[in-house]
Amino acid sequence: MKPITLIKINGCPYCAAAFKAIDELKKNFPPATIDIVDEKIEPSRAAKFTDYYYVPTMYVDGRKIYEAHPGETYGECFANVKKVFEVAQA
Numbered sequence: 001m002k003p004i005t006l007i008k009i010n011g012c013p014y015c016a017a018a019f020k021a022i023d024e025l026k027k028n029f030p031p032a033t034i035d036i037v038d039e040k041i042e043p044s045r046a047a048k049f050t051d052y053y054y055v056p057t058m059y060v061d062g063r064k065i066y067e068a069h070p071g072e073t074y075g076e077c078f079a080n081v082k083k084v085f086e087v088a089q090a
């Protein structure tokens with residue numbers, strides 16, 4: 001698996017949904033390295049990613065694969081996080 005970068009903010013409900021999806025998907029995918037960047041705690045690291053507005057946002061090889069959007073359902077989140085895992089596995 002290629003490393004995954006996840007940008008998040010503590011207390012974000014969409015980020016919590018993404019972590020729930022990650023926990024579920026880990027059962028069906030090879031082990032993944034996920035580099036977690038908290039936008040508020042590590043703003044200089046988060047600033048390196050200039051092409052996102054919402055969190056969570058996930059990257060593989062520096063390419064944005066998933067960015068949450070307001071009103072997103074858990075089903076949408078799960079499908080998008082699954083896509084990230086599939087890209088990382090390729």
